[in-house]
Amino acid sequence: MPxxxxxxxxxxxxxxxxxxxxxxxxxxxxxxxxxxxxxxAGADAPAGAEVHPDHAVGIAMGKRYITADETLEVLCxxxxxxxxxxxxxxxxxxxxxxxxxxD
Amino acid sequence: xxxxxxxxxxxxxxxxxxxxxxxxRGLTYTYGELFEAARLRAGSIQAQGASRMAKLDVSNLGxxxxxxxxxxxxxxxxxxxxxxxxxxxxxxxxxxxxxxxVTSSDRVAAFGALDDVHAVATDAFLDxxxxxxxxxxxWGMDPDEVAVLLFTSGTTGEPKAAVLRHKHLxxxxxxxxxxASAPEADASLVCVPPYHIAGIAAIMSSVYxxxxxxQLPNFSAERWIELAQQHNVTTAFVVPTMLARIVxxxxxxxxxDAGMPHxxxxxxxxxxxxxxxxxxxxxxxxxxxFSNAYGLTETSxxxxxxxxxxxxxxxxxxxxxGRRRLVSVGQALPGVEIEIxxxxxxxxxxxERGEIYVRGEQVSGEYEGKGSVVDAQGWFxxxxxxxxxxxxxxxxxxRADDVIVRGGENLSPGEIEDVLLTxxxxxxxxVFGVPxxxxxxxxxxxxxxxxxxxxxxxALKDLVHDQLRSSRVPAHMEVWDELxxxxxxxxxxxxxxxxxxxxx
Numbered sequence: 067m068p069x070x071x072x073x074x075x076x077x078x079x080x081x082x083x084x085x086x087x088x089x090x091x092x093x094x095x096x097x098x099x100x101x102x103x104x105x106x107a108g109a110d111a112p113a114g115a116e117v118h119p120d121h122a123v124g125i126a127m128g129k130r131y132i133t134a135d136e137t138l139e140v141l142c143x144x145x146x147x148x149x150x151x152x153x154x155x156x157x158x159x160x161x162x163x164x165x166x167x168x169d
Numbered sequence: 170x171x172x173x174x175x176x177x178x179x180x181x182x183x184x185x186x187x188x189x190x191x192x193x194r195g196l197t198y199t200y201g202e203l204f205e206a207a208r209l210r211a212g213s214i215q216a217q218g219a220s221r222m223a224k225l226d227v228s229n230l231g232x233x234x235x236x237x238x239x240x241x242x243x244x245x246x247x248x249x250x251x252x253x254x255x256x257x258x259x260x261x262x263x264x265x266x267x268x269x270x271v272t273s274s275d276r277v278a279a280f281g282a283l284d285d286v287h288a289v290a291t292d293a294f295l296d297x298x299x300x301x302x303x304x305x306x307x308w309g310m311d312p313d314e315v316a317v318l319l320f321t322s323g324t325t326g327e328p329k330a331a332v333l334r335h336k337h338l339x340x341x342x343x344x345x346x347x348x349a350s351a352p353e354a355d356a357s358l359v360c361v362p363p364y365h366i367a368g369i370a371a372i373m374s375s376v377y378x379x380x381x382x383x384q385l386p387n388f389s390a391e392r393w394i395e396l397a398q399q400h401n402v403t404t405a406f407v408v409p410t411m412l413a414r415i416v417x418x419x420x421x422x423x424x425x426d427a428g429m430p431h432x433x434x435x436x437x438x439x440x441x442x443x444x445x446x447x448x449x450x451x452x453x454x455x456x457x458x459f460s461n462a463y464g465l466t467e468t469s470x471x472x473x474x475x476x477x478x479x480x481x482x483x484x485x486x487x488x489x490x491g492r493r494r495l496v497s498v499g500q501a502l503p504g505v506e507i508e509i510x511x512x513x514x515x516x517x518x519x520x521e522r523g524e525i526y527v528r529g530e531q532v533s534g535e536y537e538g539k540g541s542v543v544d545a546q547g548w549f550x551x552x553x554x555x556x557x558x559x560x561x562x563x564x565x566x567x568r569a570d571d572v573i574v575r576g577g578e579n580l581s582p583g584e585i586e587d588v589l590l591t592x593x594x595x596x597x598x599x600v601f602g603v604p605x606x607x608x609x610x611x612x613x614x615x616x617x618x619x620x621x622x623x624x625x626x627x628a629l630k631d632l633v634h635d636q637l638r639s640s641r642v643p644a645h646m647e648v649w650d651e652l653x654x655x656x657x658x659x660x661x662x663x664x665x666x667x668x669x670x671x672x673x
Contacts, residue, residue: 127182168438
């Protein structure tokens with residue numbers, strides 16, 4: 067898959083999920099959703115792939131996901147049934163600290 | 170990365186929720202309607218070959234529509250101050266051509282006559298019949314594209330255009346707002362000017378949280394109270410002068426309670442909040458959470474917040490240090506770092522006064538044509554003076570340029586003003602330096618008496634002498650009817666200073 071760059075958008079090949087890259091190290095990594103490599107938002111997804119049962123927790127809109135070493139952070143912009151992973155390791159959900167409303 | 174993505178997500182998750190209502194004209198866009206309207210207006214902007222979209226009008230539905238349509242069309246959004254003179258506005262417009270200008274109908278002819286300015290009346294911009302060609306394709310995702318150009322209200326020289334890129338605005342929203350966190354009944358009353366960073370931030374954070382915005386184009390305390398009650402408003406942001414007017418109006422009506430149990434949260438910022446105003450407001454709005462926000466145009470809005478719990482703890486505190494927290498602007502947001510440094514750039518410790526430096530993803534610190542003033546490590550010098558206590562609570566002391574240098578000693582005007590304001594006869598105070606043969610600069614003050622009270626200059630000098638030190642005692646003191654403020658509640662200390670120096 068293409069290099070993950072901040073601002074880049076990718077969609078799942080196996081579900082409705084879509085993400086945007088919030089921060090990336092620039093290293094070549096394979097980001098998967100549902101266990102299958104994600105594709106660029108404008109590209110066609112390969113047909114016939116399915117969500118792998120070990121990668122099926124799903125992603126929720128507006129949630130941010132990070133790798134354990136925090137070198138990659140993505141934002142889910144469309145919810146999906148597949149879970150995100152890099153090199154087979156599932157991404158973790160990052161909490162947004164609830165702040166007082168100021169604007 | 171593009172602010173349009175924030176609207177896309179909101180419109181995807183709750184298309185039928187009301188997004189923006191013009192409080193005066195009563196018109197409403199739902200999130201779905203706003204998204205589709207942005208697609209069409211982006212087409213109109215692109216068809217004119219504009220390099221910028223400028224908006225010169227009070228807050229209305231064209232404000233969020235302009236911001237998002239510009240983002241989709243890939244051109245910076247430039248909200249202009251409609252209170253400037255025609256000459257000043259024309260000078261700014263010339264800096265953003267070729268421009269697609271949306272303005273009130275009475276100004277279309279004058280500004281549309283300028284070279285490379287395509288002027289459209291707000292009503293025409295909002296009219297679906299006149300904007301029927303959607304933009305083709307998606308918005309750009311380059312995080313370095315410019316989202317907004319904001320002319321800062323410099324008091325000297327040409328206004329500077331602060332550059333805010335999509336990455337700054339989006340990162341501010343992602344770190345400070347939880348997506349879709351607003352309950353469906355939430356409504357936010359927005360009365361800050363649309364050309365102010367707080368106005369831009371209000372649009373984005375309301376959209377991302379899914380809140381319904383009620384726009385109040387021309388602030389008056391009476392209208393604010395009316396709209397807040399009519400729409401069961403749950404959150405609002407005001408500048409200190411607005412809160413002072415709201416408190417005065419409620420008191421003049423003999424109210425002991427504002428009667429707004431629905432108002433969960435009231436945030437303020439943009440200038441120094443007098444202690445007496447916030448204390449009265451907390452009594453009049455007993456069910457409301459108060460937050461104080463500090464931020465700058467160059468930092469994509471808020472960088473520091475004093476939250477509701479800190480407000481309550483400060484009011485309940487029995488120590489002076491504890492109560493003083495109420496005039497602090499709180500602690501840095503997640504992802505934001507703050508340092509206090511001296512004139513040579515050395516890091517200062519807790520309680521020491523210096524210049525406020527800030528670092529974080531949301532910090533731009535860049536001006537068009539002038540480049541970035543952020544240093545190699547990412548720190549932006551705010552030119553605001555302040556100090557931080559042991560727990561990271563930040564206290565503002567005015568602009569760094571306002572520091573008085575008397576006989577080699579740096580004096581903070583804010584510190585002296587705070588003492589003057591504790592006197593029962595003083596309603597308002599401005600402290601500044603004036604040229605002095607012996608000391609280089611001498612301390613001068615302009616004070617405003619409370620209604621019915623008279624100012625005893627010697628008593629005020631004694632008070633400063635006793636509370637601080639003899640070097641802080643004002644050598645000159647004038648009594649003014651009122652002090653000048655800009656529209657976001659910042660004391661125009663330099664205006665007072667210039668006037669006093671002229672009279673010396």
